[in-house]
Amino acid sequence: MTELTEPVPQPSTPSADPTPEPPSARGREPTSGAEPGIWRRMRMWGIAHAVDDLYQGLVPATVPYFVLDRHYSYVAASGLTLAATLGSSIPQPFIGLAVDRMRLGWLAAAGVALAGLGLGLSGLMPSYWAVWCLILLSGLGVAMFHPSAGKAARDSAGDSAAAMSVFAAGGSVGFFLAPVLATPALIAWGVGATALFIPPAALTAFVLLRHRRRQDAAAPGSVRTGADRWRPFAVLTCVEVVRSVAFFGVNTFIELYWIRHLHASRALAGAALTCFLAGGVGGTLLGGRLADRIGMVRTVQLGAALMLPMLAGLLLTPGGGAPLLFALLTGVCLNLPFAVLVKLGQDYLPARPGTAAGVTLGLGVSVGGLISPVLGVIADAHGPRGALASLAVVPPIALALGLLLPEPGREEKPAA
Template identity: 85%
Template sequence: MTQTADTATPRPDSSGPPGPAPARTTWQRMRVWGIAHAVDDLYQGLVPATVPYFVLDRHYGYVAASGLTLAATLGSSVPQPFIGLAVDRMRLGWLAGVGVAIAGISLGLSGLVPSYAAVWCLIMLSGLGIAMFHPAAGKSAREDAGDSAAAMSVFAAGGSVGFFLAPVLATPALIAWGVGATALFIPPAVLTGYVLLRRRRRHAVPASAAARAGKDRWGPFAALTCLEVVRSVAFFGVNTFIELYWIRHLHASRGLAGAALTVFLAGGVGGTLLGGRIADRIGMVRTVQLGGALALPMLAGLVLTPGSIAPLLFAVLTGVCLNLPFAVLVKLGQDYLPTRPGTAAGVTLGLGVSIGGLLSPVLGLIADAHGPRGALTALLVVPPVALALGLLLPEPSRTA
């Protein structure tokens, strides 16, 4: 009865009419996880937003500044698969709440400590908190989402929203108060951690849901991981160079360049949500393949369309198409590893995404030689590779 009550839709004190309980909307089922993911990835997005202000306020050199980015990336990416393994073997659902709290508190304190070594360690600790959150939250969110890709897309889109909001919220505060303004972002992490821990205590742990039947298929999962890495290379590449492309190649204002980045990230949020709904109708693998097929003409339109206004449309559509498979890949990875949902979430949400950022310096070398347009043009090879990898993926029903 405990497990049945955990998955039923009415609240414990409800006294509705007999018969099936009224179904909750996707947002009602997943809003806690979507918001928590947004708060967690807010701190991932705050690192690149705050690094320039460490340079300005603390007079760090470029090498020191890049070291802070490296600290965040190492802390958030490398541990995630190992944390995922631990989450699958032990009951560590509390890691989601503790992880987001550590991520926010550490990032918030980084702007208050005086020494570079302390800043570096706090930012790496913040990355570790992010790494703690993703596998545990991804496993629990999947239990609440069931087999709905649209529901899982709410969780995945939360991360995109958090990354999108980071510079929007941080820049005005950093301009007004300097790097010490990072302390303003501690309360959301503490509150979110409290809500997640309280929610976990209130709801029984669905042990049967965690132990899903099925055979782990490492071959398809390896192909999926490669596809996630390739997709993230394109996303990080566009995210890094789109503003410079507008300023240096299209000779647009900084305001318009910022608008290009904004609409690209907004398109990514929309694409994540849209991908889940499409997957529920045409299948997850077809949705992944559709994203790869559509990304090429949209990215080409971004690079080839003249003017500084018309390419904004392709900036939006590129964000949509690159993120169309994002939530689907998270769910699909858990379907390929049904007995290891935490490991799958750690790889698809953490390692696969972060490695794309680590490969950005290669695009930087291309940009040094051929400008930001050259870097964006080099990304045209990514969608065909993603599509080819997508053709290797079987539908989950064939992996049982």
């Protein structure tokens, strides 16, 4: 009897049976077992992105106070916005190329520090050209941050679009917080209050540098390989540019539309802008979750398809609370593909994640600000409502371009 009970330890055979586990269990373990570590790192990168883009959002928030305190003309004021846009958009693809070819992990920390220092000192300079150069340097700091941080965030997020959406949503949070934090300080102390925004940049730079040292000591950075697919990446860049035009258009004219067309108070117009920006944060996070469930390309197409009815609702509802709801929903739909476009760009250029982040987070996002003067001409002729109505051409273009995007995994498998 004892001899019969000894052979029973056959459970060793199922535990040693590796056939069902490796393909699925190993693929899913990082999202469950290592999930707390991943989300902790993504929260750090999301906060850093929020601080960096805070300085990009502070430029339009401070320009009116330069006009009031320094008596700058409207041309001079628009020159400050142009300086920030030039500094933050044009250099980013080239910085991305440098990040992919050299070890420049410290560049994210340096970028945040320069962005905060440039904008913080701008309000203390008496000369217009000194202010212009400092805002240009602040924009350059923003440009330095995105490719390096985008590459590091992708390494931390892995293949999870939801995790990557935390990093992307940080930028939307920064834009949202800029007028909220700047307006009370600028009203109380004038443009010299920009100096109050230097400490967040210094603290964020310190945290990123310390994280970089720990990362280098723990393990070398991961290297992604694969064939770069420039044609779909070019289409994706066009989608991002078109989306950026719509974002800057609504962001610029939504308050004026509320005041001039709906005859609302300035407080209610500010609430409309707040709803639009808050919807952008929620849409960025929701887009990452959707992409993990229905696919990245479908999420991009869904955002483009929903944009037109939301924009129509914003312009056609007569008043009350309905326009505020549509302002929120417009922000959600407009930003639904934001994080997805960042990750999708890095999937199309697996060997150049820094370049992809520089284009999708930098050039593609900021170029809408360069086209906004055209919307200004339309607004001069037909009012803010006419400028917003002209954005109705954007969703069909974005949807048509989205239909040309291939899902990365489906085409790479046969090629492999």
